[in-house]
Amino acid sequence: MLEIKKYAAIDIGSNAVRLLISNIIILKDEGPKFKKSTFIRVPIRLGADAFNSGIISEENSKRMIDTMKAFKLLMKVHGVEMYKACATSAMRDSTNGKQLIQRIKKETTIDIEIIDGKKEAEIIASTDLTELTEGHKSYLYVDVGGGSTEFTVFSKQKVIASKSFKMGTVRLLNKKIDKKEAWKEIRNWIETHTKDLKKIVLIGSGGNINKIFKMSGQKIDKPLSYIYMNTHYQFLKKMSYDDRISELGLNPDRADVIIPATKIYLSAMKWSGAKKIYVPKIGLSDGIIKSLYSGTLKA
Structure with a gap:
């Protein structure tokens, strides 16, 4: 019997923020098949802030919050049942990265995990x-x-x-x-x-x-x-x-x-x-x- 699950991933990088929604097709006696359903990229260059001043600007902070609100709605209308949001080096290196994550969670309920380089490599290697x-x-x-x-x-x-x-x-x-x-x-x-x-x-x-x-x-x-x-x-x-x-x-x-x-x-x-x-x-x-x-x- 065929079963389809819908998962999503939010990747908050230094040059852009991405939302990937995938269908996971599960067939009896077969391994799962992962098929991309929707991919959206928003060019918010957090790294330009983080690597220059060490602080994510208020302008980009507001853009991030608006983007996460949009992603939340998109996941809702697509029927996503599980998702994970991860932030990499720009959020890691900015002094206000954790505060921005708290603001995003308060306004959108999206919980973002800041991952280090080792964990990022491990996640990528799982593909x-x-x-x-x-x-x-x-x-x-x-x-x-x-x-x-x-x-x-x-x-x-x-x-x-x-x-x-x-x-x-x-x-x-x-x-x-x-x-x-x-x-x-x-x-x-x-x-x-x-x-x-x-x-x-x-x-x-x-x-x-x-x-x-x-x-x-x-x-x-x-x-x-x-x-x-x-x-x-x-x-x-x-x-x-x-x-x-x-x-x-x-x-x-x-x-x-x-x-x-x-x-x-x-x-x-x-x-x-x-x-x-x-x-x-x-x-x-x-x-x-x-x-x-x-x-x-x-x-």
Whole structure:
């Protein structure tokens, strides 16, 4: 007998806030199937506040409250039976993040959990990544956000190592980190944990790599090559911010962060020796829903 459950995930990142509503299709004697029903992205750049002044502005606080009210109504009309809201690096690093969460809960009843980088990586890793690599035995999963980047090394369907680094697209744009030291730390970590792995491939996650993949015109189940990524990076760098919006059709909040994001993916490929990057449409929101269903994450 067929059973359908409807779960939702709210991902409060540094560059945007997202709502994912998914149908969970349950058939007897079969594993659950997760099918995306609705996805909404609101470009509230909390990281621009958190990484510059350390405080989320009143303007963005009000936008957050309005967004959560809208998400609450959308979940109601969609008949969502269970949901989880998680906030990442911008909320973690802002001095008034906890106060804003209390305001949101008071006005919307949505309870937001601030998660650290390690938990974020664990939730993302719950998305059954091993099904996406066409039999490759080793791969490096890279999720680039506005405030941090999560790296997870898998080999023979087991997690070898996982780490979150405070290097994200908004941090790089706002020059709030020691770039030289940050890049060195990431390079050392990647090389240390991938040096003994052969034919490693990357799996990329995040809005920027999804946009790059869409622009490539590549088939959904096919990877992008290192050569393509490098060529595309050089192409984007030569264009002005305005041209990336007017000629490539990028949203204003994507046209600037796409360049540092591409550099992170490209660097990860170079340091791990990966020649290909797969781009499945998965991320923290997908991991939240699967973790809710499995019971490893509580609503």
